[in-house]
Amino acid sequence: MSFSIGQVSEMTGLTTHTLRFYEKQGLFLEPIPRDSAGRRRYSDTQIDWIRIGGKLRTAGMPLPEIRRYAEASRDRSTAAETQLKLLQDHEKRVRSQLADVQHLLDLITDKITHHESR
Amino acid sequence: MSFSIGQVSEMTGLTTHTLRFYEKQGLFLEPIPRDSAGRRRYSDTQIDWIRIGGKLRTAGMPLPEIRRYAEASRDRSTAAETQLKLLQDHEKRVRSQLADVQHLLDLITDKITHHESR
DNA sequence: GTTTGACTTGGAGTCGACTCTAACTCCTAC
DNA sequence: GTAGGAGTTAGAGTCGACTCCAAGTCAAAC
Numbered sequence: 001m002s003f004s005i006g007q008v009s010e011m012t013g014l015t016t017h018t019l020r021f022y023e024k025q026g027l028f029l030e031p032i033p034r035d036s037a038g039r040r041r042y043s044d045t046q047i048d049w050i051r052i053g054g055k056l057r058t059a060g061m062p063l064p065e066i067r068r069y070a071e072a073s074r075d076r077s078t079a080a081e082t083q084l085k086l087l088q089d090h091e092k093r094v095r096s097q098l099a100d101v102q103h104l105l106d107l108i109t110d111k112i113t114h115h116e117s118r
Numbered sequence: 119m120s121f122s123i124g125q126v127s128e129m130t131g132l133t134t135h136t137l138r139f140y141e142k143q144g145l146f147l148e149p150i151p152r153d154s155a156g157r158r159r160y161s162d163t164q165i166d167w168i169r170i171g172g173k174l175r176t177a178g179m180p181l182p183e184i185r186r187y188a189e190a191s192r193d194r195s196t197a198a199e200t201q202l203k204l205l206q207d208h209e210k211r212v213r214s215q216l217a218d219v220q221h222l223l224d225l226i227t228d229k230i231t232h233h234e235s236r
Numbered sequence: 237g238t239t240t241g242a243c244t245t246g247g248a249g250t251c252g253a254c255t256c257t258a259a260c261t262c263c264t265a266c
Numbered sequence: 267g268t269a270g271g272a273g274t275t276a277g278a279g280t281c282g283a284c285t286c287c288a289a290g291t292c293a294a295a296c
Contacts, residue, residue: 006243039242040243087219087226100174102209103173108205155261181253240293242293245291250285250286259274263270
């Protein structure tokens with residue numbers, strides 16, 4: 001079973017523009033095959049990957065890192081470990097952003113408490 | 119006590135370029151006063167705000183929202199509540215990014231566990 | 237057999253957030 | 267008094283991540 005770019009767009013929430021753009025950026029690694037008329041045909045496994053890539057994006061991972069993530073799957077024996085490391089690094093970044101926000105939240109709630117008890 | 123743009127740059131880690139850029143973007147709200155030669159002089163309270171703005175940035179908040187945060191401080195009676203809301207909204211976003219990463223981390227660690235137990 | 241609609245490409249345009257340049261003005265130190 | 271260094275401005279350039287455009291191809295429906 002294979003899907004057109006329009007179908008994949010519907011399935012993943014990425015626009016067709018973005019799908020072509022990601023392909024140009026080398027984010028897929030397995031090249032997307034074309035039918036006799038030159039149109040892209042996506043397989044299930046490619047769609048699975050696109051969904052993961054999309055999650056990585058919404059999670060704030062920059063494209064070059066997502067590319068590294070994709071490239072890691074080349075080497076079957078080290079893929080998961082490399083990807084784990086990329087994810088952990090990114091998790092650290094997001095966690096520190098969260099810590100920043102929470103620090104500011106503390107300051108603000110303190111301010112409000114003081115204001116109320118005045 | 120007031121400080122030059124170069125000193126503020128040192129103190130906050132933002133470049134002088136960025137400080138001028140943020141000012142153009144209306145991120146300060148209290149306008150930065152100039153000395154007799156037209157140079158910016160930052161007060162302590164302005165520096166305090168710049169530090170907060172910087173934190174908001176590294177926490178991933180976009181500039182328009184930081185502007186709203188700054189503008190909120192106009193109205194002394196509602197400032198803290200408005201800012202609290204902005205922070206909470208942003209916290210939600212960052213949390214959901216973190217959840218995405220953690221979901222992927224789960225998938226990967228599962229994959230590794232399976233691989234090891236094969 | 238032509239219209240319609242989904243696709244193709246290369247390349248241009250947009251937007252957010254900086255980052256840099258050019259030409260200029262001050263102040264301080266020698 | 268002039269050289270150096272830190273400022274000033276308006277505006278241009280960069281980079282990441284899309285987003286759109288023009289010109290064209292193809293298959294299916296009428």
